[in-house]
Amino acid sequence: MKPTHHLSDEWLIDYAAGAAPEPVSVLVATHLALCPDCRASYRRLEAIGGALLEVASPVAVGAAARESVLARLDDPVPIPAAMPTPPANFPSQLPRPLRDYVPNGLAALSWQRLGRGAAIAWLRCASTTPYKMLMLRIAAGGSVPRHTHRGNELVLVLQGAYVDHLGRFGPGDVAIADDSIDHRPIADKGEDCFCLAVVDAPIRFTGVFSRLLNPLLRR
Amino acid sequence: MPSDMQHVNQRHAERRLAGEGAPRLPAGLAAAALAGPAKAPVETGVWAESTIDPDRFAALLKAVAAKRDRAAFATLFDHFAPRVKAYLIRLRTEPAVAEELMQEVMLTVWRRADGYDPTRAGVATWIFTIARNRRIDTARRDRRPELDPSDPALTPEPSPLADAVVLAGEWEQRIASAIGELPPEQAQMLRLAYFEDRSHSDIAALLHLPMGTVKSRLRLAIGRLRSKFENVP
Numbered sequence: 001m002k003p004t005h006h007l008s009d010e011w012l013i014d015y016a017a018g019a020a021p022e023p024v025s026v027l028v029a030t031h032l033a034l035c036p037d038c039r040a041s042y043r044r045l046e047a048i049g050g051a052l053l054e055v056a057s058p059v060a061v062g063a064a065a066r067e068s069v070l071a072r073l074d075d076p077v078p079i080p081a082a083m084p085t086p087p088a089n090f091p092s093q094l095p096r097p098l099r100d101y102v103p104n105g106l107a108a109l110s111w112q113r114l115g116r117g118a119a120i121a122w123l124r125c126a127s128t129t130p131y132k133m134l135m136l137r138i139a140a141g142g143s144v145p146r147h148t149h150r151g152n153e154l155v156l157v158l159q160g161a162y163v164d165h166l167g168r169f170g171p172g173d174v175a176i177a178d179d180s181i182d183h184r185p186i187a188d189k190g191e192d193c194f195c196l197a198v199v200d201a202p203i204r205f206t207g208v209f210s211r212l213l214n215p216l217l218r219r
Numbered sequence: 220m221p222s223d224m225q226h227v228n229q230r231h232a233e234r235r236l237a238g239e240g241a242p243r244l245p246a247g248l249a250a251a252a253l254a255g256p257a258k259a260p261v262e263t264g265v266w267a268e269s270t271i272d273p274d275r276f277a278a279l280l281k282a283v284a285a286k287r288d289r290a291a292f293a294t295l296f297d298h299f300a301p302r303v304k305a306y307l308i309r310l311r312t313e314p315a316v317a318e319e320l321m322q323e324v325m326l327t328v329w330r331r332a333d334g335y336d337p338t339r340a341g342v343a344t345w346i347f348t349i350a351r352n353r354r355i356d357t358a359r360r361d362r363r364p365e366l367d368p369s370d371p372a373l374t375p376e377p378s379p380l381a382d383a384v385v386l387a388g389e390w391e392q393r394i395a396s397a398i399g400e401l402p403p404e405q406a407q408m409l410r411l412a413y414f415e416d417r418s419h420s421d422i423a424a425l426l427h428l429p430m431g432t433v434k435s436r437l438r439l440a441i442g443r444l445r446s447k448f449e450n451v452p
């Protein structure tokens with residue numbers, strides 16, 4: 001099943017150009033794994049990098065450097081690190097770019113409740129950018145408290161589906177929100193909904209009771 | 220770590236400086252816009268004429284993969300090594316480090332030649348991705364998770380994109396010749412993204428532009444280039 005909500009060009013460009021911060025890279029690469037359409041666009045965006053490389057005015061390379069490379073062609077090739085085996089528990093289908101960040105499976109993350117129907121778990125990464133990465137779990141039929149954003153928020157559905165005023169988001173779909181959006185996602189009744197989210201500023205909860213949750217998200 | 224902090228601060232300082240110094244370019248100087256502000260710690264760039272011959276490069280790389288052809292590799296080296304070095308220097312890599320990294324990139328080209336798939340990317344694009352990833356490994360704390368084409372979790376392509384895929388090398392050539400025709404403010408967006416490590420939000424902050432303006436310029440640039448590889452006869 002192909003996603004219907006896609007990443008917009010600027011996010012794909014950030015990743016193709018190599019300018020995306022790590023959390024954004026994780027989300028974009030995971031969406032690409034799930035979305036053949038964006039993979040096709042992405043290949044063209046990488047081709048822009050190739051074209052720019054081609055038209056960049058060359059900088060002279062010393063004869064010594066050239067000799068050194070040619071002399072090392074027969075050196076033994078370093079063995080690439082083995083791919084870690086995917087975690088045994090759900091989700092078995094976690095795309096490769098995400099696996100390193102959830103090495104022991106989703107259940108092993110330290111989940112923090114977010115109202116009655118949802119929970120979040122922060123994912124660690126080395127990045128020093130303002131972007132943070134988290135997993136969001138919305139229980140079947142449950143919802144995330146109503147909230148607005150003070151920056152960018154990208155949400156990628158990995159399993160299950162949710163509905164908000166923008167539509168229905170299923171596996172592989174990406175929702176891109178900014179500070180203009182005040183929304184309250186509700187998960188389908190059939191199964192829990194798991195999402196990868198990337199935020200560049202704290203989310204702010206706007207419901208009367210859920211304002212109490214704000215300190216939880218300030219990190 | 221203090222040294223990292225220093226590095227980060229320095230980067231921010233450079234960004235601010237670059238923002239203040241961002242030149243207003245007369246129309247029609249797309250190539251000059253791509254060459255970057257005069258302050259850039261690099262050669263005053265005149266962008267070279269594109270010399271891509273996709274079939275020739277692909278054939279050379281194939282000879283490297285199939286026959287370990289050193290002469291073919293040397294030809295690729297002479298063409299691409301100076302460009303990879305230019306790319307790395309543009310991205311504020313110290314010249315000595317750039318020369319070192321360039322060597323590693325070119326050795327990777329030799330070693331991974333059999334992994335090159337001409338239906339997915341042109342040779343310049345493939346080498347660009349190697350250089351991009353190598354630089355990120357070295358220069359940034361950020362990791363860059365890669366898309367793994369052999370990932371069992373990958374949603375398969377619905378059908379082979381026959382028309383689009385076969386012409387991967389062709390795209391490069393068409394894009395390279397179209398880049399010089401972009402309006403300067405659009406070309407500048409691409410230069411900042413691909414050759415200066417700026418995300419679209421960085422670009423907005425750097426140039427004091429609303430995010431919407433940056434997005435629309437990027438999309439216009441991509442739209443123009445896209446028309447070059449979609450109207451393939």
Ligand SMILES: [Zn+2]
Nearest residue numbers: 006007035038
């Ligand atoms: Zn997509």
